Amino acid sequence: MKCPYCSYKLHFFSKALNKFGNPKTCPKCDKKIKLSPNYKMFAWLIVPAYLVHLFILKPLVIAAGFSGSGIAGIWGVLLILFTLQLHSTEQP
């Protein structure tokens, strides 16, 4: 993930991003940044992700002896994490 101001690369598990609550601050330029999912991307990914879930993952999970329910919830969380982006909270 990149800082929207200075393009400084922030690791997803970096200290700056793992503080609870928004806004967070970029360790390099000290500006406020917000971590939130890209809903547009999320909307684009939800259909293929659901199809993969339905035809590949769910049968595998059931074949492995687990219940298929609950996996959809995990998928939702993973998708949100995948689409998380840094946004600026200050006007440039």
Ligand SMILES: [Zn+2]
């Ligand atoms: Zn920065």
